[in-house]
Amino acid sequence: SQPAVDTDALIIGAGPAGLFQAFQLGLQGIQAHLVDALPHIGGQCSQLYGHKPIYDIPGIPVCTGQELVQLLEAQIAPMAVPRNLSQQVETVRPLDDGRWQVGTTAGTVFHARTVFIAAGVGAFVPKALKVPGVEALAADQLFYHPSQLDMVQGRTVVIYGGDEEAVNAAIQCSAEDGAKAAKTYLMHRRDAFNAEPAQLAQLQQLRDNGAIEVLIGQITEVQPNGELLKSVQWMDGDGNEHPLPTELLLVFQGISPRLGPLTDWGLALERKQLLVDPATLATSAQGIYAIGDIVSYPGKKRLILCAFHEATMAAFAAAEYLQGHKPLLEYTTTSARLHSILGVS
Ligand code: FAD
Numbered sequence: 001s002q003p004a005v006d007t008d009a010l011i012i013g014a015g016p017a018g019l020f021q022a023f024q025l026g027l028q029g030i031q032a033h034l035v036d037a038l039p040h041i042g043g044q045c046s047q048l049y050g051h052k053p054i055y056d057i058p059g060i061p062v063c064t065g066q067e068l069v070q071l072l073e074a075q076i077a078p079m080a081v082p083r084n085l086s087q088q089v090e091t092v093r094p095l096d097d098g099r100w101q102v103g104t105t106a107g108t109v110f111h112a113r114t115v116f117i118a119a120g121v122g123a124f125v126p127k128a129l130k131v132p133g134v135e136a137l138a139a140d141q142l143f144y145h146p147s148q149l150d151m152v153q154g155r156t157v158v159i160y161g162g163d164e165e166a167v168n169a170a171i172q173c174s175a176e177d178g179a180k181a182a183k184t185y186l187m188h189r190r191d192a193f194n195a196e197p198a199q200l201a202q203l204q205q206l207r208d209n210g211a212i213e214v215l216i217g218q219i220t221e222v223q224p225n226g227e228l229l230k231s232v233q234w235m236d237g238d239g240n241e242h243p244l245p246t247e248l249l250l251v252f253q254g255i256s257p258r259l260g261p262l263t264d265w266g267l268a269l270e271r272k273q274l275l276v277d278p279a280t281l282a283t284s285a286q287g288i289y290a291i292g293d294i295v296s297y298p299g300k301k302r303l304i305l306c307a308f309h310e311a312t313m314a315a316f317a318a319a320e321y322l323q324g325h326k327p328l329l330e331y332t333t334t335s336a337r338l339h340s341i342l343g344v345s
Contacts, residue, residue: 002107007033008322010102010112012089015043017292017307018118019072024315025116026079027338028327032116034081035104037088037123038255039147042069044293045304047124047255058305068304078343084108088123092265092288100287114318117267117274117283117290118307122257129160129251133222141229142222142249149179152248157181158232160219161252162188167195169250171202174211185244187215187234215244222249262294270296280317281310287321289314 009025011018014036025032040046045054045065053062063071087106092115095101102110126144128134134142140151145165152173159170166186173181186203191214193200206212220241221233231245259272268275268284273296276282281289291310293302300306319327332338339345 002109004101004109004111005033007031007110007112009033009114009116009318010035010100010110011116011118012102013043013118013120013123013292013294014038014041014083014085015118015120015292015307016045016068016072016304017120017311018043018116019069019076020308021116021118021291021311021314022079022081023072023076024311025318026076026081026341027332028315028319029341030114030315030319030322032079032081033084033110033112035084035087035089035102035108035110037086037105037125039086041073041083041085042066043120043124045069054304056303056305078341088125088260090261094285098287113287113322115288116314116318117262117288117294118292118311119259119262119290120257120293122259122262124255124257125260126251126255127253129219129222129249129253131219131221133224136224137222137229137249138224141224141247142251144251144253145255146250149173149250152179152181152184152250154180154182155247156183156185156245157248157250158185158187158219158244158246159250159252160187161254162190162193163252163254164195164199166250166252167193167199167203169252170212171199171206174206175202184212185215185246186212187217187219189216189218191216219249273300278310279313281314282317287318289318 008030009032011021011032011034014034022032046069050066055062087104089104091103093101100112100115149172159166170186172178174184217234217236219232220235223231231243235241274283274290274294276290276295278297281291283290291314292307
């Protein structure tokens with residue numbers, strides 16, 4: 001197992017709250033690490049409404065969800081915050097010396113003096129395929145929402161799903177200049193796919209020339225052969241079952257937020273929200289703070305600008321906890337210390 005990463009601060013969740021938390025901690029001279037279940041930063045802003053406009057960020061009359069994430073990314077660049085993506089935090093346990101041991105699904109372990117839970121509406125995780133045999137598959141046989149497709153080269157692949165990402169993956173696996181799968185199947189419950197007209201036209205063209213075979217039905221079982229995937233069993237619309245030899249299974253059943261293990265961390269909750277003191281954003285456990293959509297206090301509003309305020313309050317409180325004295329309030333406009341942190345003169 002990997003050695004534990006020692007850090008003053010660990011931020012769980014890289015949505016707008018977690019990103020701005022890293023900035024505010026940086027201004028306090030506290031180095032943080034970020035963890036997110038998604039393979040990218042931005043939380044709801046990038047996952048749920050990347051191309052839609054936001055009109056209520058102070059000083060930014062309008063920007064899209066993705067543009068806000070890019071602006072936050074640029075703002076925290078001076079803090080050089082390590083990102084631990086594509087991994088969900090599973091465990092948060094106290095250590096004897098007052099620190100917290102935090103473990104992720106990727107096997108990363110942190111020993112953190114402070115923890116900031118910015119978990120929003122939960123960890124964005126792919127919807128799992130729930131059919132017999134799935135648990136026995138090796139990690140390189142079954143992929144959920146893969147972001148690159150190099151592994152399909154020269155292999156038979158079943159893409160399972162009907163949304164834009166599934167259609168795109170099927171096109172990429174089978175197109176002349178694509179990832180060059182030996183054979184591409186696209187399986188979906190209905191012969192109706194949810195994608196842009198241009199992609200649907202390309203899909204039709206690849207179906208017509210035999211590069212993609214579309215199967216209408218659902219997977220009922222997977223049949224591993226030792227470590228390897230041998231075939232999937234699927235049922236067509238008439239209820240008939242068929243075996244389909246394949247080497248790889250790419251599943252696109254959607255990504256949705258799950259509160260997950262957070263409720264097991266021993267923190268005070270009210271209606272699945274973490275209870276915090278609004279003056280410090282401290283939870284019921286010493287050294288653990290929580291901000292953004294996951295928290296509850298009298299008057300809480302689930303808005304990005306409120307999360308930014310909470311990140312600021314939490315950073316001041318954590319600085320006092322870590323450094324043993326109240327931090328000074330300094331302006332980024334005039335403080336030489338802050339200029340040095342920001343790399344500006
Ligand atoms: P999130 O954005 O939910 O990010 C939380 C992150 O934590 C996620 O990436 C998740 O994967 C990760 N995470 C959670 N648990 C774990 C774990 N155990 N391990 C690892 N990672 C974990 N707000 C506004 O102010 N203005 C708007 O105009 C606006 N428009 C919106 C439009 C839509 C369609 C939606 C859905 C929301 C909108 N909001 C708007 C609300 C705003 O997006 C949220 O208030 C904001 O995203 C909350 O930020 P957050 O960082 O707290 O949580």
